[in-house]
Amino acid sequence: MHPAPSVIIFTTFSGLGLGLLFWLGISPDPHGGWVGFTFFFIAFALACGGLAASTFHLGHPERALKAFTQWRSSWLSREAWSAAGALAVMGLYAFFWVLLGIHIAPLGWLGALLCLATVGTTSMIYTQLKTVPRWNHWSTPALFFALSLGGGALLAGYINTAVFLIALSGAVQAYWFWQGDQRFSDSGTDLGTATGLGSRGKVRAFEPPHTGTNYLLNEFVYVVGRKHGDKLRLISLALSTVLPLLLLLTNPGHLLAVIAVISHVTGVVVSRWLFFAQAEHVVGLYYGKR
Amino acid sequence: MTSLPEQTDRKLGLVIDLDTCVGCHACVISCKGWNTENYGAPLSDQDPYGADPVGTFLNRVHSYEVQPDQGPAQLVHFPKSCLHCDDAPCVTVCPTGASYKRVEDGIVLVNEDNCIGCGLCAWSCPYGAREMDAAEGVMKKCTLCVDRIYNENLPEEDREPSCVRTCPAGARHFGDFSDPESNVSKLSAERGGMDLMPELGTKPVNKYLPPRPKDSWQGEVDVLAPWLEPVAQEPQGFFGWLDKALEKF
Incomplete structure (x- = not known):
């Protein structure tokens, strides 16, 4: 398969950013103030940058919003929903905690779950393809989860x-x-x-x-x-x-x-x-x- | 919707006869000719008259050599276009609903206005039936000439896919596989129509007819053949002497 830079950047950096957001979301005593802001800034920069890169290889990026419509059947569409959900919920969580000093733990848990869902759906885009036997195996999602959570913890x-x-x-x-x-x-x-x-x-x-x-x-x-x-x-x-x-x-x-x-x-x-x-x-x- | 229909009213598709195809590529040209100016975006070429031409085609003809355990090798010409699978993976992976399978006749189509050009449908197709058009940035595929087969502006004999209409050898047949009495169903039943890569579970509608067995020489020697046996088995005269002399070295 052609290793398009946009897809390599997308999967690597969004995985890393979402992994970091996962750990920030479940942390019982997260850093506040500027340290907390920096952590969330890095996480959102990685996750959003990676997800934005994924639109670069599209033939018609201006129609990208249509990708939200087919979540019933398409892993790519499910990924779009999980990514949007993860970023929105974690954004809200970060806003309340970093700017207002209110720690809403369940919101963080929900955001962390959505981050995992995004990594999982990304990996399923590749895993589902019977046409690429190397990808069509349980170890592909395992690899994506391990790298995302490991890099995030780091x-x-x-x-x-x-x-x-x-x-x-x-x-x-x-x-x-x-x-x-x-x-x-x-x-x-x-x-x-x-x-x-x-x-x-x-x-x-x-x-x-x-x-x-x-x-x-x-x-x-x-x-x-x-x-x-x-x-x-x-x-x-x-x-x-x-x-x-x-x-x-x-x-x-x-x-x-x-x-x-x-x-x-x-x-x-x-x-x-x-x-x-x-x-x-x-x-x-x-x-x-x- | 990118979910597949439970079942389709009809199952339109092609039978491709590998025994009859002569590999002339006329179907490739007529397909490109019809489809570049009808349904959807044109089929563009890049650098068409330069050193590295490349372009979008919906139908391509491969050639394979089959070497049996015994006997001579056989050359098989192999046209390949969309098989309009019953369980089409290209439809379910589509995130926008641009890719769909029609309930009324089972044709797999792309609504190009909804296609974002992500390419995932081409990734999911084992047969290489989908090609991204480099100029338009949308996915192109065989439409089974949906703009010919129902087109009442065309004479009746032209209301079949362009590749079928143009094939000079009669190697391509168009019809409805849901009707057991149709020409394609009967042909497929008689000649042992095959699925390509059945192990991938795509349930292709199009069927390929295997080449018929070739004549062999065993047991069918003509009555006159003994008269054609080589006469001189051993060299005689001067060549006999030369043969023996050279053996000594």
Whole structure:
């Protein structure tokens, strides 16, 4: 799948921002005043920036509001509702607490729940696709939740929780990377089932429909950088998990914590790039490609 | 609405005969010709006369080689367009309701005024039947020539999809699969019409007829064949001497 920058930015930063909002929402004794304001500002900047980036790859962003209509059937529409709900409820919660000093805990809990729902619906947009076997697995939502909550705890300064969740997200990530390599062949879909000719012999793509490229090949058969896949996976795990864990275990001050955050986010961006670049769509089979 | 109908009154679709298709791509051209100037936005091309032309097509013809365990390989031309699936994943993923399956005839269509161009429907389609138009930013797909099949301004013989009308080999057939007596239902039943990627559960309406088995030479040798056996099995004379001489080296 083509790793569009807008979608990588969207999933990485909205996940991080929503993770931070989750921890701010359930905190029994949240920071007030300017410290509280800063936390909420960072969280909203990440979440809103990420969600705004998701509209950049639309052919008609001016019609984006129509995406709220089909929540009964579409995960993308459900995501739009959860995101709008999470931002609205958490905005209200932050307004009462940071500006008026009134802590309405149930509002925070509801907002935290909606943040989780947004991360979940985002992951389901990818997980639902049977056409991309690497994504079509329970471990995809698990990975999105682990990264969002781990990154959020890191940003929120919950060191012990962050250590546990970042270690967990690293384990889920490693499982997702390497177990995912099996999933296309496990799915049983090949050029034989794609053409219906598999029972008659070995099917080979002899001649493509055209000499040039097309939308399908550009969007679904992205092969750039695949040969570096394993190296990038290790880089991603080192930056998103190993380095932040080492830094956190030294009981860091602010500077080291900032380095841990930058390292983690960079690692997650690499992971998201691989999430798309290494995902193989079954339509590639028709072109003799994966 | 992007929910799928429980059932459709009719099931219009195509039968594509892989035995008959000669791979001429006439259906590709006639499809593009009709659909670029009728339903919805035109099918644009980018850099059409340059070094890297690319464009939107609703129908493309692949060619595959099938190598059986024994016997010669067979070349199969393989036209592919929207299969108008009964359980169309492209419809349910649509966030805006632009993508829908018609209750009256089962045709899967895109209402381009509602399409935000997110591309998710193309991601969900296993067959590559949907292409985003680079100029218009909306999703394009086969309409089963909905603007021909009911069009009373056209002569009756033209009221079928453009690809079917134009196919010089008669490899494409249009009809109603909900009627067991229709031409397409009978053809599909007689010839063992296949679904593509049935394991994905999309329940395609369009059916593909497999190529008929080819003649083989086993057991069917002509009575005159023995007379055509090669006469000289062993080289004689000068070539016989040369053959033996060269063997010694």
